[in-house]
Amino acid sequence: MLTPPACDAGSLSRHAQPPPPSRERYPRSRIVVSPGGETVQTADGRELVLRDIGPDDVTAVQRCFGRLSPQDVRRRFMHAMSELPMPMAQRLCRIDPAVEAAYVLMDQTVKPAELRGVGRIFVDEASNSAEFSVLVEREWTRIGLGALLMQRLVDECRRRGLGELWGYVLMENRPMLQLCKELGFVATMLPGEGGTAQIRLTL
Numbered sequence: 676m677l678t679p680p681a682c683d684a685g686s687l688s689r690h691a692q693p694p695p696p697s698r699e700r701y702p703r704s705r706i707v708v709s710p711g712g713e714t715v716q717t718a719d720g721r722e723l724v725l726r727d728i729g730p731d732d733v734t735a736v737q738r739c740f741g742r743l744s745p746q747d748v749r750r751r752f753m754h755a756m757s758e759l760p761m762p763m764a765q766r767l768c769r770i771d772p773a774v775e776a777a778y779v780l781m782d783q784t785v786k787p788a789e790l791r792g793v794g795r796i797f798v799d800e801a802s803n804s805a806e807f808s809v810l811v812e813r814e815w816t817r818i819g820l821g822a823l824l825m826q827r828l829v830d831e832c833r834r835r836g837l838g839e840l841w842g843y844v845l846m847e848n849r850p851m852l853q854l855c856k857e858l859g860f861v862a863t864m865l866p867g868e869g870g871t872a873q874i875r876l877t878l
């Protein structure tokens with residue numbers, strides 16, 4: 676696909692002042708290794724467990740989807756969805772580790788435990804690259820969890836020896852565009868889809 680010259684995600688609006696880097700806006704979460712995963716202690720005192728996704732997470736994934744706003748759904752799935760069908764939820768939780776990785780942030784202070792964020796990659800072996808997606812529940816944003824998940828995905832891609840990590844981001848999702856810019860991604864507008872950018876990071 677032919678694309679126009681890459682544009683800087685943080686300067687897509689000439690008149691918008693870019694926010695400070697996420698490391699200045701959101702203090703880094705503290706991570707402690709525990710038997711069930713990694714305990715993430717956020718700067719505002721909340722606690723989550725970061726671990727691999729698993730088949731038992733299906734209902735938690737569906738409950739998380741039910742708490743998303745229509746805007747959040749469109750940003751994550753790139754189109755409107757009123758519900759997350761069971762087959763899709765099962766597919767999201769039963770990954771093929773040879774070509775996929777997915778990490779969840781679980782809130783175990785409530786029963787049943789709730790999923791507050793998820794990041795995943797899908798590997799394209801032919802191009803030695805991976806597509807990513809990241810979602811953090813709205814009430815848990817702005818405390819650095821998106822950056823935590825993105826960095827974990829970048830590290831996983833490098834561990835696998837992949838050459839590139841890429842994804843699609845709606846232009847309205849400026850926090851994600853800014854975060855990806857800070858991580859070194861380059862944004863390119865998609866021809867015929869003025870509201871969507873493809874972002875790429877060479878590993």
